[in-house]
Amino acid sequence: MAEYDFDVLVIGSGPGGYVAAIRAAQLGLRTGCVESRETLGGTCLNVGCIPSKALLNASELFHEAASGALAKHGVKLGSVELDLPAMMADKDKAVKGLTGGIEFLFKKNKVEWVKGLGTFVDAHTVQVGERKVTAKNVVIATGSSVTPLPGVAIDQKVVVDSTGAIALEKVPEHLVVIGGGVIGLELGSVWQRLGAKVTVVEFLDQLLPGMDGEVRKEAAKIFKKQGMEIKLSTKVTGVAVNGGKATVTVEPAAGGAAETIEADAVLVSIGRKPNTDGLGLDKIGLATNQRGQIETDHSFRTTVDGVWAIGDVIPGPMLAHKAEDEGIAVAENIAGLTGIVNHDVIPSVVYTHPEIAGVGLTEEQAKERGEVKVGKFPMAGNSRAKAIDDTVGWVKVIADAKTDRVLGAWIITSVAGTMIAQVAQAMEFGATSEDIAYTCHAHPTHSEAIKEAAMGVLGKPIHI
Numbered sequence: 001m002a003e004y005d006f007d008v009l010v011i012g013s014g015p016g017g018y019v020a021a022i023r024a025a026q027l028g029l030r031t032g033c034v035e036s037r038e039t040l041g042g043t044c045l046n047v048g049c050i051p052s053k054a055l056l057n058a059s060e061l062f063h064e065a066a067s068g069a070l071a072k073h074g075v076k077l078g079s080v081e082l083d084l085p086a087m088m089a090d091k092d093k094a095v096k097g098l099t100g101g102i103e104f105l106f107k108k109n110k111v112e113w114v115k116g117l118g119t120f121v122d123a124h125t126v127q128v129g130e131r132k133v134t135a136k137n138v139v140i141a142t143g144s145s146v147t148p149l150p151g152v153a154i155d156q157k158v159v160v161d162s163t164g165a166i167a168l169e170k171v172p173e174h175l176v177v178i179g180g181g182v183i184g185l186e187l188g189s190v191w192q193r194l195g196a197k198v199t200v201v202e203f204l205d206q207l208l209p210g211m212d213g214e215v216r217k218e219a220a221k222i223f224k225k226q227g228m229e230i231k232l233s234t235k236v237t238g239v240a241v242n243g244g245k246a247t248v249t250v251e252p253a254a255g256g257a258a259e260t261i262e263a264d265a266v267l268v269s270i271g272r273k274p275n276t277d278g279l280g281l282d283k284i285g286l287a288t289n290q291r292g293q294i295e296t297d298h299s300f301r302t303t304v305d306g307v308w309a310i311g312d313v314i315p316g317p318m319l320a321h322k323a324e325d326e327g328i329a330v331a332e333n334i335a336g337l338t339g340i341v342n343h344d345v346i347p348s349v350v351y352t353h354p355e356i357a358g359v360g361l362t363e364e365q366a367k368e369r370g371e372v373k374v375g376k377f378p379m380a381g382n383s384r385a386k387a388i389d390d391t392v393g394w395v396k397v398i399a400d401a402k403t404d405r406v407l408g409a410w411i412i413t414s415v416a417g418t419m420i421a422q423v424a425q426a427m428e429f430g431a432t433s434e435d436i437a438y439t440c441h442a443h444p445t446h447s448e449a450i451k452e453a454a455m456g457v458l459g460k461p462i463h464i
Helices: 015-026 042-047 049-066 069-073 084-108 182-193 213-225 320-334 363-369 383-387 416-428 433-437 448-457
Strands: 006-011 031-035 112-115 118-122 125-128 131-140 144-146 174-178 197-201 229-231 234-242 245-252 259-263 265-268 272-274 307-309 348-350 355-360 372-378 394-400 406-413
Touching: 006 015, 006 320, 015 031, 015 042, 015 084, 015 320, 031 131, 042 049, 042 084, 049 069, 049 084, 049 182, 084 112, 118 131, 131 320, 174 182, 174 245, 174 259, 182 197, 182 213, 182 265, 182 348, 197 234, 197 259, 213 229, 213 355, 213 363, 213 406, 245 265, 307 320, 348 416, 355 416, 363 372, 363 394, 363 406, 372 448, 383 448, 394 433, 394 448, 406 416, 406 448, 416 433, 416 448, 433 448
Parallel strands: 006 031, 006 131, 031 112, 131 307, 174 197, 174 265, 197 229
Antiparallel strands: 118 125, 125 131, 144 272, 234 245, 245 259, 348 355, 355 406, 372 394, 394 406
């Protein structure tokens, strides 16, 4: 009889959790995955990445049709109507298909879904409902949840978080978004395209904290031009709900006179926090840092033998693809192989229109480390973008002035999220701007702009 029920027990079935479970099973380890939702996939597949991207795409199609933007391409339409229930049903179909796909993969790879909330009894025992499950190795992959705004109650009707914002039953006349980060801008974009007036309130002096400074300034210009009202350096001091409406009280971040904003809906999106409460970490002697995160070594081991952690519960950007890479790595490390994640090369994407993507260092960070060379190419000079009249944005490549090694890249254009993968892969191989500049790119493609930006680093731009 086996000493443990499982070789590996993963707590959480989000991108990192389900990937860790499947990879562990592929490596011949008896694997279980604890999940309390009715469907697998965690926040990302159920109420995060996937449904929001479905709505971003659908709302962009509606806006393109309703605004008359297609007429310049020779496509003339009559009256265009919004069928919000159908749009929501389409979103739900995408979610159902992908979460069901994870369940299929679990069965295919013989991963046991242990249904319920998991709490540590000891380092090798997890209580899941009425069942006690033992495992030689336990991987904490419980993800993150919405950071609450003190004093502001979320009712998921008038005041919503990201989960409520993808399930509104009607288009609000005025939506106030608290927080100018990725989630707020994406979901604000959805409802603006569908007809809402959108006001974004951001405490800092720029949108998109952590991104390249030039990107942050350009993003504000683009969103303002699209019709968003952007209030920077502004803090929210209260939200009052009365009669299905909200009154948002704001004042300058540095202090000053207060004012009120009337809204039909308020989206609170000031960040996310690690899901570590309720895990019983104290029972195994595992403490969290000041941010509530679990510290690990480079192999994703915690300070408790046999307990590992990945994804949003550990330091680093809270991104699904980071968690997935860590899921593969932790499974391989448990199996005695070598699993490594290069945290210096993790791309990030904002799925607005245009998309915004970056990888590596910002220009500011790079300059703090030494002398750099920067090449920048406007999409207005790109043949593909020009041909389809989609010329907003640019590509910026940052390289070390002495070695020419690429340190980072930032892209604003409609397909930036796809384009950034080329630079990420190049950086993983230690590429120089010359390597990118002298790689033949298919013509006409958006990715030629990356080549041109790299040539700009070398002082040899062609199409500027």
